[in-house]
Amino acid sequence: MTIESAIDQRVSLAVSTVIFALRPHPDSGLMTLWLPLVRRIREPYEGQWALPGGPLESEDDLASSASHTLQRTTGLEPRYLEQLYAFGNPERSHALADHQPSDRVVSIVYWALVRPDEVARAVDGDNVEWFVADDLPPLAFDHTEIVDYALARLRAKITYTPIAHGFLPPEFTLTELREVHEAVLRTVLDPANFRRQALASKTLIPTGNCLQGTSHRPPALFRFEAGPPTSTTKERR
């Protein structure tokens, strides 16, 4: 009994995705993380909100499956997509309800970043609604735990990798970049020091253009370094 000869009929495999976007908070007006949830139309947890996802189609790559979920839910392509974790606790399907334990689900969860302007243009799927990520209703299954973990990963990772571009258009100012960081981390950052640190990271290239139409000095626009083939992969967690 060795390796990959695995066939276990009782375990099914799903792929879910935590999709993040930035929008103003309804109360404070400050930029905040939002995510879309889907209302369940079946037991268990019927009527509750849950992460978008679905069964893994057999020809699909795991990441492609997550992309398709994103497409179905928000009509968008991910600007950034990374595997979060595989959740397989046998109890996770029937935490509250007591129904036959035969339907065990292992979920491979991805997290994704999308741009708010794209979200605004796109059409939400059926039973889809957006929520403030730090103020969610009770979720189905263990999805609260999953979202918390995704939030932690996003907040950790933005401090040491250039993923903020997932929230930004191709060209952006350093102030816009800083505002993304501030929104995600819920902090205020020193503009001067942030600028230096961002430029020192060597991931920004000046486009030469400036943003016009401000009531003050026009800020320079930057792009993210294309670099080696844009690895939306698993490296360097």
Add this chain to the structure above:
Amino acid sequence: MTIESAIDQRVSLAVSTVIFALRPHPDSGLMTLWLPLVRRIREPYEGQWALPGGPLESEDDLASSASHTLQRTTGLEPRYLEQLYAFGNPERSHALADHQPSDRVVSIVYWALVRPDEVARAVDGDNVEWFVADDLPPLAFDHTEIVDYALARLRAKITYTPIAHGFLPPEFTLTELREVHEAVLRTVLDPANFRRQALASKTLIPTGNCLQGTSHRPPALFRFEAGPPTSTTKERR
């Protein structure tokens, strides 16, 4: 088509584990990372070496399944165990051989640390052999890629989390701790600075005891902080 209602008969689920231990390198005698592999006794890749693993048993937690693999392969309990990644590329089963593409396998891979002295005492399973982690034969499936990723994760993580204890007995000297880091990272570290940095991390508690029987000043022994319930979890990747 929403959430967890997933049942895809063609996809099967396996759990594999990359098991690390430290032993002297056969040539240089320096401490080096080793890992056990299992020789495949079936097609595809019959006769080749592969990561130990097996199908997910339906009552089992994912991490428990990885533990069982470890038990079967080396007869040991893991000192450290963490999920690495879920590999689900549809091509990964039949990279070389061309056989029916119906048997698709998604592998959830864990990595584990075990102590060399325990390894020495334990009995290896059938068809199990230990190899120098940085000098492996060609492996079955995509297991070479998996091991490379596990190595990268171990080397990254040992620099910012106290996982070195996975290679050490309950009580150890700072020199032993440093030697673990040196072996994993393949570097030489300044003893004085390493000591300060280790003590500054607040994860070490002096036992008051000293190691006797050296031909010089007896070094102090330390334990790792038990701290909040020893989370061998997914936090802080």
Add this chain to the structure above:
DNA sequence: GCAAAAGTGTTGGCCTTACACCCATGG
């Protein structure tokens, strides 16, 4: 010219690195 945000300079503190030096023990 004035407000406002872009962008630069400067300082002080902290952490790391390199390396000198003292300490405790077995032979």
Add this chain to the structure above:
DNA sequence: CCATGGGTGTAAGGCCAACACTTTTGC
């Protein structure tokens, strides 16, 4: 009393946070 590694001290350099200051635009 000497060799060996354990353990401490210290000075130089790099990085980062705080904040003063200059620049460039619209009105």
